[in-house]
Amino acid sequence: MQGWIKLHRKIVDHEIWSDVTTFRLFTLLLLKASHQDGIKINGIELKKGQYIRSYSKLCDDLEFKEGRAFKKVSKSTILRSVKKLVKNGMITVSETDSGTLFTIVKYQLYQGFSLTDESFHETDNEPLAKRPQNDHGTIAEQKQELKNLRREEEEEKLSAFQQIENKFLQRKGSLFLSPMDSQSINRLLKDQIPLENILKWIDEIFDEYKPKHRADTIKSFAYCEKGILDRWAKLKQQQSNVKEFPNKKIKNSFDALAEYARERGIQMGG
Structure with missing residues (x-):
């Protein structure tokens, strides 16, 4: 050696x-x-x-x-x-x-x-x-x-924590999590945010990050946590704003006949 x-x-x-x-x-x-x-x-x-x-x-x-x-x-x-x-x-x-x-x-x-x-x-x-x-x-x-x-x-299947850990460490280029990083991940898991959303948003956050200089990087998972929470809140708001379109009023047969008569100048009644 x-x-x-x-x-x-x-x-x-x-x-x-x-x-x-x-x-x-x-x-x-x-x-x-x-x-x-x-x-x-x-x-x-x-x-x-x-x-x-x-x-x-x-x-x-x-x-x-x-x-x-x-x-x-x-x-x-x-x-x-x-x-x-x-x-x-x-x-x-x-x-x-x-x-x-x-x-x-x-x-x-x-x-x-x-x-x-x-x-x-x-x-x-x-x-x-x-x-x-x-x-x-x-x-x-x-x-x-x-x-x-x-x-x-x-x-063996990787737990949700491990998948998030692997994704973050790969994007950050680091070997291990800090205790603060672990706490941030656990908080997200308690919020019951879908795992696929978390993994997708981690990539988005790193892709959208604009460093001010070569030493400016995402240093902790807390930064990702905030970005993920923002996206989760926006998604839930969009879902809550979706409402069913009101059904059109169904005309009864008499109303339909009356409208037909008016359009053609036909007088109805005795």
């Missing part, structure tokens, strides 16, 4: 830049990946750009501080980030009995290796010389972890 890695400036234009967990995960994999062929970790020989790690350990690796406490990223969230990186062609993964084998696609290109260097390829069927019991856990534990992970992916 000595030395340094290269990170291209174009990363700020990539979609993972606004996805905090995915960006941190990709950076972690770059930092941890083997820089040459033949390096062994717990008896497993890795190739350039490869790293082996269990999802439970990645939860520890990506732990972050929120206020005075530390918060872990859930396994299902990490799995979603892994799938996003795979979909974008940035990594490939294969499950082994000793953990998940991550391979950085074009690792040599990212880190400035010569194109004449021997490229690496990994397959799902590549045999492992050993199946050690190490900090990744035993074989049985790994299999159970994979089962639990798949179940969590199917069952």
Whole structure:
């Protein structure tokens, strides 16, 4: 874990830049990946750009501080980030009995290796010389972890608070909420404002914000809270002003006949 890695400036234009967990995960994999062929970790020989790690350990690796406490990223969230990186062609993964084998696609290109260097390829069927019991856990534990992970992916749904938190942090470009931000979100949830409205209005507020200078940004969720409340009040007012159009007066048959007679100069009566 000595030395340094290269990170291209174009990363700020990539979609993972606004996805905090995915960006941190990709950076972690770059930092941890083997820089040459033949390096062994717990008896497993890795190739350039490869790293082996269990999802439970990645939860520890990506732990972050929120206020005075530390918060872990859930396994299902990490799995979603892994799938996003795979979909974008940035990594490939294969499950082994000793953990998940991550391979950085074009690792040599990212880190400035010569194109004449021997490229690496990994397959799902590549045999492992050993199946050690190490900090990744035993074989049985790994299999159970994979089962639990798949179940969590199917069952876990982000709470309303988490969805609002993710949206705000992505737009703000921050890693965690402040205690004041959490209080603001909870107040909105107590107001029973529809979640889809809140998420849509957060985007609107950030899109419409006009900074006075480069250091002028939306710093707290309280700013969004006020904008959302304003929009919610306006929406409710519009809904209350909607009234049914009065029905036209229905004419009876005699009135209709009398009107017909007047239009044509016919005198009615005896």
